[in-house]
Amino acid sequence: MLRLPRVVRSLCAFASASTSSCMGARLSRPRRTLSNSATGTATAASVASATHAASNTASSSSASSRSLSTSSTAANNANTTNDAMAEELRTKVCIIGSGPAGHTAAIYAARAELKPIMFEGFLANDVAAGGQLTTTTDVENFPGFPEGVLGAEICERFRKQSERFGTQIFTETVTKVDTTARPFKVQSKDRTVVADTIIIATGAVAKRLHFPGSGEGEGGFWQRGISACAVCDGAAPIFRNKPLVVIGGGDSAMEEATFLTKYASKVYIVHRRDELRASKIMQHRAMSNPKIEFLYSSEVVEAKGDDLLRSVMVKDKKTGETREVEANGLFFAIGHKPASDFLEGQLETDTDGYIVTKPGTTQTSVEGVFAAGDVQDKKWRQAVTAAGTGCMAALEAEHYLAAMNDQ
């Protein structure tokens, strides 16, 4: 969800009295400054959370190690990062990643007494431990929080729940895995975990473009009208009955633009080429929507406004002319980058780097390695769907281990 300035939050609070959803409407709630970046720099809050998590590592490790018979050798001595150097641990389930997918997998695996070890990452992929939700303010579509919940808060809750059931968490980024031999090996700078199964839940980051006004902080409208998630933010009062811009030319752009027409007075699709990449059916759907106008061979070169985004400067790439287009919202729909590079091609991925899973399962191309959340999902990319596949991955790992024992 987007961050709203005080004046708008007041309006929003007023609006929320009569509408079911309003981002940032809870004025009484302490608000953290989450100047975030889905692609690049981690937020102050994210860094704080990562630092906090880092300082927690030793205690969580030692606390968890008390109940971990599978984690071997040095687990009981894992009180400092230095002690942990070159440590080798053994587990049935190693989870890589700490968003809703990773933590849901951890909760299920821990409750099944599989004593999971999690690498939550240290600003891995430029995202703090806890995942993409640490980069947003209000999350209003996760069940169980009728008043909404701050992104950072729900991530903290996920982590606590994982720890409560005995997940051993290391605030380290996995740099290498070896899935060519069993048991598998998962490596960070400080330790190696030898695991019977691996659950990869490393997420993805939304790609963004960078031009004047596109960033966070002073003069930037990121989260003040600029977003990378129409489904998450599109219903916000600041976008209702207002002109909006979607950047992109693929299926996501068509889908997001069509979705936004439910709320917007008009939606411009700005695309840098003459032709769309989207499938014919998605193109047709967008083109036949009277609220959508296409600006081909064009690019947004600046975002302008006051407290909030008010307009964008659009350059015609053919004529070189630039014109101002009124827009209260700007949505990047130019794709996501899944965090799968560290796998070095050991698992099957699609051309965009998403891990391929067997339909209806979280099974990857390597038996015993499962993938959950956004790293394997280029379609839904929501916290609740990530959590759902995290649950599936843990249950599938449990079944796999049971079958191994039966052999």
Ligand SMILES: Cc1cc2nc3c(=O)[nH]c(=O)nc-3n(C[C@H](O)[C@H](O)[C@H](O)COP(=O)(O)OP(=O)(O)OC[C@H]3O[C@@H](n4cnc5c(N)ncnc54)[C@H](O)[C@@H]3O)c2cc1C
């Ligand atoms: C700005 C924004 C707002 C959003 N708002 C909403 C919303 O309101 N509602 C909603 O449902 N969804 C929302 N989403 C989408 C939602 O955040 C994601 O769908 C969800 O977080 C995906 O969960 P995940 O567990 O797959 O991965 P992520 O949340 O991406 O977490 C993956 C974690 O793994 C870590 N990691 C990556 N590589 C490694 C490695 N090599 N070693 C160790 N750790 C690693 C990363 O650092 C990260 O912490 C939003 C997304 C963004 C960017």
